[in-house]
Amino acid sequence: MxxxxxxxxxxxxxxxxxxxxxxxxxxxxxxxxxxxxxxxxxxxxxxxxxxxxxxxxxxxxxxxxxxxxxxxxxxxxxxxxxxxxxxxxxxxxxxxxxxxxxxxLQPAGFDPASAERSFTLLTPDIGEVAFLPGVLRRLRQAAPLVRLRALSMPRTAAAHALEAGEADLAVGFFPDLQKAGYFRQALFRTSYTCIACAHNAAAPSRMTARQYLAARHIVVRPDGREHMLDRFLEDKGWHRHVTLELSHFMSLLSLLPGSDLVATVPDDIATVVQRHIAVKTIELPFKPPQLQVQQYWHRRMQNDASNRWLRGLFYEVNRRDANARLPDWQAAG
Incomplete structure (x- = not known):
């Protein structure tokens, strides 16, 4: 029995x-x-x-x-x-x-106040200095145990990283991600500013096209990326005299002072550089193109509660009106 x-x-x-x-x-x-x-x-x-x-x-x-x-x-x-x-x-x-x-059957939830996990972001160094300070301030208040990992990689690798789950969000200018399978949300529009050392006598406050092309330029291409400005100038048939090519914008902090070099950079980088070293801005002889800065995520993360929270946080902190200046998070408290 x-x-x-x-x-x-x-x-x-x-x-x-x-x-x-x-x-x-x-x-x-x-x-x-x-x-x-x-x-x-x-x-x-x-x-x-x-x-x-x-x-x-x-x-x-x-x-x-x-x-x-x-x-x-x-x-x-x-x-x-x-x-x-x-x-x-x-x-x-x-x-x-x-x-x-x-x-x-219960919808997956996410409690940022108690969550102890890490998120991986794809963004060049411009994103690290422009987007992360405000986000970190918010994390200290709302999600003290959450950790962020910022990576910079070629645009062609960004799609694979998001699709494979190696990254949660890409923030910046990623035209290669504007395709099926990816969602995007606009944060702000921005443009370019030409800067030089404040004591650079060879750089007038306003340049003609001839002076601009003949000036000694520093060009920054993170991970070898071509910027929208490069394509814009090529379409006009203009070729700058490039003295130095860099992969990191923050190198400008040590290379511009005391030099006769100029750099045409995204507005946010110009703002950050001005906070650290004495520079002057130069009026460009053309109207520079506009950049649409966005955040991107793969469609498989569309309904993920933690990803929704992360991109909501980035949007709230970094959303700006067109051509608005980068907030001074350090001065703000």
Whole structure:
């Protein structure tokens, strides 16, 4: 007799029986009905609890009995009492139903105040100095255990990193991500400013096209990227005299002072450089192109709660009106 077997042997026997029941034939909705019947002992009350008509509930109960090859619940007076088979299954089914409801069917949430995790961002060094200070201030208040990792990589590699889950968000100018499979959200429009050392006598406050092209230029191309300005000048047939090509904007802090070099950089970089060294701005002999700075994410992260929170934070902190100056987060507190 099964009842005389040790507990471990009973479990093995039950598992052996389950092995012969094809799980693909089990309608999980029937387990919800089973749980309601086990608790309420009434077809009508179970029907009301699970939102079915009484005939539909009776039909489902018939399928449930056929699935387990047992009557499961039989009438005894005013109630439907469980059979021994139903009594044995009841606590297991209850745990399964509760687990599905609490852990599978509940929408995934994200609590930034208690979350202890890391996010990876793709952004060039301009993004690190322009976007991260304000974000870090907000993290200290709202998500003290959250960590950020900023990476700079070629535009062609950004798509793979987002698709593979190696990065959560890309922030900046990524025209290669403006394609199917990626979402984007505009943060602000900006343009370019020409700067030079404040004591650079060779750089007037306003340049003609001839003077601009003949000046000794520093050109910054992070990760070898071509900037919109490069293409803009090429379309005009203009070629600058490039003395030095760099991969990091922040190198300008040590290379501009005391030199006769000029650099045409995104407005945010000009603002940051001005906060650290004495520079002057030079009026350009053309209207520079506009840059649309955006944040990008892969479509598989569209409904992820933590990613929604992250990009919401970036948007709130870094959203600006067109051509607005970079906020001075350090001065702000």
């Amino acid at each position: 099964l009842g005389s077997l040790p507990t471990s042997e009973q479990s093995m026997t039950q598992i052996h029986k389950i092995h012969f029941m094809d799980i693909r034939s089990v309608d999980l909705n029937l387990l919800v009905l089973f749980d309601a019947m086990a608790r309420l002992r009434s077809v009508s009350r179970a029907a009301e609890a699970i939102g079915l008509s009484q005939p539909a509930t009776s039909a489902a109960l018939a399928r449930l009995r056929a699935t387990f090859d047992d009557d499961l619940f039989v009438r005894a007076g005013a109630q439907m009492e469980p059979t021994p088979r139903a009594q044995a299954l009841s606590p297991v089914v209850q745990r399964v139903v509760q687990a599905i409801q609490a852990e599978i």
